[in-house]
Amino acid sequence: MKSLERIGISLEPKLLKDFDKLIAKEGYQNRSEAVRDLIRKELSKEKLDKPDTPAIAVVSLVYDHHSTGLMKKLTNLQHSNLLSTISSMHIHLSHHDCMELIALKGKAKDINNVAQQILSQKGVKLGNVNLIPVK
Amino acid sequence: MKSLERIGISLEPKLLKDFDKLIAKEGYQNRSEAVRDLIRKELSKEKLDKPDTPAIAVVSLVYDHHSTGLMKKLTNLQHSNLLSTISSMHIHLSHHDCMELIALKGKAKDINNVAQQILSQKGVKLGNVNLIPVK
Amino acid sequence: MKSLERIGISLEPKLLKDFDKLIAKEGYQNRSEAVRDLIRKELSKEKLDKPDTPAIAVVSLVYDHHSTGLMKKLTNLQHSNLLSTISSMHIHLSHHDCMELIALKGKAKDINNVAQQILSQKGVKLGNVNLIPVK
């Protein structure tokens, strides 16, 4: 475990009280952990502004598995982007619908493009890309 | 000026270094101010989850002022929601387009509805609502 | 396959041209599919405003697997919320870091709370919740 540095932060009593209430509700065990998470989130937003940032894209999509040819196309898209596809998970939602989570790895811009191609397939009903910078 | 409380936060040296670099770029003069802003932003997101939170809505819209009857309708909408409209600002963008910023005050849910009605008018080309909790 | 209804939409030539360019870039094969996706996205945003909407939460988190006790805690959290956890996927990112994707099913509000508890664990470095309404 790496050693930690300690810094002092001053803030208004009311702000501190509200913050303590919020992080208790969210399940944090101490303020340091909660502040670290806020800082990491802010840094990660900044990193993703640069198109070359190494990142993971989590693509979530809902589709009707009766949709002609869609599953084949999704598989093809993942294979033709083999270098960037890490793995995928399949979840049955209802008689018709299933959800697929696909993890892609690469430069933020590139994997965002692949994700967009996946989501634009006919038969994909709902989808979303979540980019997370790595390193 | 109210007195401030001081708390200690421990974090990894690398995280601290990245944070210091980010806030220097953004123009912060010290870490306390930057951390306070992160905390306030987080609290404000939580407050807006409750529909009754007192808030300000900043409605920004771009429209073509040649659009028949639009300016009249916008004025009427603001007057018929007189209690919630605070004031508005008009900006000329080009020969055709102008921008209007309208500030509304009230319960988050109510002013969001008024904002939606404004943005759905024929002739409004682009628009956006930004909710800020007050108190 | 269900039969489709056909509606007519009128729009400015410039707007149509820009839209055609955008959807070609994104890989859409026709306008109907692209417009349907825009509509579905808009509807899904509205549904998620209601806390009782049945939804899937895709929780993505990056953590250091050397972090003491974290993997155990994550497993416990998933088991104690057994009814809402569907399945999870584990991805190795580097010597230290791994990523976990956890799919939760339930009312939007409830699974958002569980997700928050997962993300607030000590050792979780980055995380994100993506809610998708189902049905």
Added chain:
Amino acid sequence: MKSLERIGISLEPKLLKDFDKLIAKEGYQNRSEAVRDLIRKELSKEKLDKPDTPAIAVVSLVYDHHSTGLMKKLTNLQHSNLLSTISSMHIHLSHHDCMELIALKGKAKDINNVAQQILSQKGVKLGNVNLIPVK
């Protein structure tokens, strides 16, 4: 008024019904207007990905006007970025707090930087930047 083009869109009856319900609630008078707005929103998101896009930034900030030197600093910042500042609007919220809306015009990246500098001033309690592409 420019003439409009007319295109046909096919979609599932259930999706159309839900869409009609949503846009009626939001105050739209016909589907064309609602679809045009969805398309414009999508195009505007894409434009803002490019740092050189000409844009307007609407900066909303809440601050305590007793905060020493803040109003002077805000004015200075606006003047030293004279080329990009269009105008601003001041709103009294309470005995302590006021809100200021500042409209900036320029390249998306540049005005975002100025906005960031405004928001990082000591005494600014809450703030937000909304970028809208022009032309």
